[in-house]
Amino acid sequence: MDAMTGMLLWAAEALTLAFLLIAAWLHNRSHTVMGLWGLGFACHGIGVCLVGLRGIIPDFTSIVLGNELILLGIACWGLGVCVYDGVKVRVWLLVPALLYPIVVCLPQIYPYFWLRSALIQWASAAGYLILAYLLLTGQRPVPYVRRVFALVACCQSLIMINMGVQVLVSKPVAFAQMPNLLMSSVGNIICLLAGLMLGARMLMVKSEERLERAAVTDPLTGVLNRRGFLQRFDIVRQHVASQRTQLALILFDLDNFKQINDQSGHMTGDRVLAEFCATAQSCIGLRGEFGRMGGEEFACVVPIGSRAEAVGLAEAIRLTFMRQQIATEQGTLLSATASAGIAIAGGPIPIILDEMLSRADKALYFAKNAGRNRTALHDGLNISCVTNQRGEDARSGKPLQLNTAISLSHRTAGAQ
Structure with a gap:
């Protein structure tokens, strides 16, 4: 050749x-x-x-x-x-x-x-x-x-x-x-x-x-779907167990979401879902995991050092989202709100997924029944609203002493 x-x-x-x-x-x-x-x-x-x-x-x-x-x-x-x-x-x-x-x-x-x-x-x-x-x-x-x-x-x-x-x-x-x-x-x-x-x-x-x-990804919002979130929950749980710290599971539900879809259209509803996910991920950063559990319900799992840290993160997400202006299909702007339910485990309270989901879900519906657009906490025995709609302590009515995450989120919302 x-x-x-x-x-x-x-x-x-x-x-x-x-x-x-x-x-x-x-x-x-x-x-x-x-x-x-x-x-x-x-x-x-x-x-x-x-x-x-x-x-x-x-x-x-x-x-x-x-x-x-x-x-x-x-x-x-x-x-x-x-x-x-x-x-x-x-x-x-x-x-x-x-x-x-x-x-x-x-x-x-x-x-x-x-x-x-x-x-x-x-x-x-x-x-x-x-x-x-x-x-x-x-x-x-x-x-x-x-x-x-x-x-x-x-x-x-x-x-x-x-x-x-x-x-x-x-x-x-x-x-x-x-x-x-x-x-x-x-x-x-x-x-x-x-x-x-x-x-x-x-x-x-x-x-x-x-x-x-x-x-493991929700196609609409790009965040973890239920399956992906539950997989990541196990990873975070193992990390928390090795560090002997606490774990917070926060469930969010968008308030009156069906009404948004009916009045402003499903495209606007999709924008609301995407905006909430963007807000939540911005507040959570690399501290924990966030996912869509289905419909308008979302979840966050994050290692914490105290109850106040979990409340502060939930409020950071809720208040920042409440201040967002979202464009509708009709060319107008609307604001939407979310309610949050928190369950905390670790230390004397075992970290069991089903139990944490159940407690967080009960706290979420407690917040819904209390008037929506607020955060409730299940401490293992009792359920109570820890904040009102303005982000104040639900018992004293005084401004809540929030952590760095919510301070940063306030500045972000004010700049938009």
Whole structure:
């Protein structure tokens, strides 16, 4: 098998892979990584084909355009890794592809086949090293696959560097005189196939992640659904047990939500749900977990140091949400309110999910029956409203001494 035949087979393989990946991307445009990797294989395959047709097509097309497409293909693979990791695109990915056509057209290089050959080998090696760097520094899962993928890219780079050195030493004037060209082509094909399999494994893991995330996420609000919240509850409970602190479970229910849907429309109702979730997540931060239990009912679980901390967090969410102005379908603004029920466990009170849910639910309905838009607490024996609608202590009527979370939420609401 001569060099041209080997390169055309290499090109046919790359183009077949490009067709499969691009077809998968066209079927689901959200798979941007597949589209970029498919484009990379397309550029690579067309470029290798043009290089292999040297002597049949114009030299400039083969020398400059063909090799430039090969470099652009490597850059597309790197761009795909950036998209996969959800990071900003690195502009320096394109440096080898941008510099090559400039340098190869210099009068000191273009007339000499061996100089052009060494240049494309080293430019390609630089592209593969950049790809290996992106794989090793990314934060996505399956690190072992990424490390093997990076090793394959480094092997590909070493093949290119070695070929460039041999070309400089032997100074061939045509493809037929290229040292170890067939072995190099075989090595390139093996690396190409290995990279494809490893990339496919990365895409499979990403798809599995997406499915797992969808299974525990509420599609409307983007927060945890009931299943996801209960899973996270167990994690927080184990952490609290190891730290010997307390755990607060807070249930929220939006007041008169059916009336909002009936009077302002279901789209407005969806906006109210989304606004409440955004408010709650902003107040909770990384301290605990928040999810939608169903309909207009939500839950928060958070480790606490005292009862006042749980009350302060519930009030931070309730009062901040109460001050929000939400656009309706009719172009007007409305305000909505929520009631909260708190159950606390830990210490002498065992942390049992069903019992905490039951106590928090009873406290929530106590707050509803007391007039809505307030917070009630179940202490294990008794239920009482701890705040009124204005956020004051329900017994004394004095302003509640709230924690940092509610102070911050007041400032946030005032700035809107």
